[in-house]
Amino acid sequence: MSEKVLMKGNEAIGEAAVIAGCRYYFGYPITPQSELIEYMAKRLPQVQGVFLQAESEIAAINMVYGAAGAGARVMTSSSSPGVSLKQEGISYIAAGELPCVIVNIMRGGPGLGGIQPGQGDYFQATKGGGHGDYHCIVVAPNSVQEMAELTVHAFNIADQYRNPVMILGDGALGQMMEPVDFHDLPVIPVEKPWATTGMGEREQPNQIDTLRLNPEKLEEVNNTLQKKYALLQEREVRWEETFTADAELVLVAYGISSRIAYSAMELAREKGYKVGLFRPITLWPFPKAALEKAVDKAAAVLTLELSAGQMVEDVNLAIRCSKPVHFYGRTGGMMMSPQDVFDQIVKIFATKGGK
Structure with missing residues (x-):
């Protein structure tokens, strides 16, 4: 074809x-x-x-x-x-x-x-x-x-x-x-x-x-x-990252959640929030070194999953618990929206005194 x-x-x-x-x-x-x-x-x-x-x-x-x-x-x-x-x-x-x-x-x-x-x-x-x-x-x-x-x-x-x-x-x-x-x-x-x-x-x-x-x-x-x-x-480690070089907050998501996260990141960027996205493509082996480098200049990480927070463990291990790792997820077949994720982004930025 x-x-x-x-x-x-x-x-x-x-x-x-x-x-x-x-x-x-x-x-x-x-x-x-x-x-x-x-x-x-x-x-x-x-x-x-x-x-x-x-x-x-x-x-x-x-x-x-x-x-x-x-x-x-x-x-x-x-x-x-x-x-x-x-x-x-x-x-x-x-x-x-x-x-x-x-x-x-x-x-x-x-x-x-x-x-x-x-x-x-x-x-x-x-x-x-x-x-x-x-x-x-x-x-x-x-x-x-x-x-x-x-x-x-x-x-x-x-x-x-x-x-x-x-x-x-x-x-x-x-x-x-x-x-x-x-x-x-x-x-x-x-x-x-x-x-x-x-x-x-x-x-x-x-x-x-x-x-x-x-x-x-x-x-x-x-x-x-x-x-x-x-x-x-x-x-055999694969990943994709977007706008992580200057990001103060890095979103980490895979699969369908990463597409929702991407839309939320675009919305946040339009509003002046420096947000990036790191997407693991191989979940095993997990791209540990790449993620650690991607969040080097960030103040925090937000992990997004349609679960109770399973990938959070690998994120913490990858960055050696060097940054706060926040989590937002939905379970039971419920889907998060870009607006839901954006609201979480705003809350995280508010805790450190603005943008």
Whole structure:
């Protein structure tokens, strides 16, 4: 496709996955990501791919495990409680060092919650989620265009580092429609000599296993994983910053919240308040050094989330608690407005005696 196409965010992820070479999708429907599974059901047969609606989220993630082990580019998707059910399988996939893409279009929680947008899965996505010392790479788009771009990127780096990648979106981004340009998305093929594709000319078969009863061997595996995670923190950190050079207050937000924050920042600038915006694009690895530098000259930070304040911890860690970190959020599927954020900005400036 060389022209822009008006698509929902969920559909844009699906088309980008096909462009990236994904030919296997296993999932189970749940709002607000059902358009993605519907899109893959229609699209994959057109490219000789395999779509399968599993009997459960648990079954789906284990099918992903099998396809990834065979070297396929494979994806699953769900929303908050469905991703919770996948966590054991995600831990297995990370332990087996298998590449795959997992999409979470977050809804309000906890529990079954509601189908409106939320960002309450930040801890689950960035702090592991399942058992053991492992990490998913986590990317957070803030537009339908970026949902497409980061999907292709997710498949590329999943293969490069042999690691699961999670695309952390939300119900607003999944449902909103925007023009998308699929032209020239960089697809990077990766050789997979480790894949379980039969003996071929090998002397020994490839084997993927996550049960290691010898503690010395298991520690070796963990050490290998930690070295990979350290490399990811050096190489694969992404962020975007706007007007941070002279900002007295830096807003920190990701996903849909960052778009609301941007509008609030523009409003504040019009009123004479020196406000900047820092947007993490990779939530893990978190852009710690970049954020610390971005707030160097600021007096304070305001973190904005559709949660009770989960990213606040990473913000405080990144800036080493050197500045006051304020928080404003909405929960349960409620959305903040630019005016709501602007009102918070005015309150923070008032506490230090004006602009």
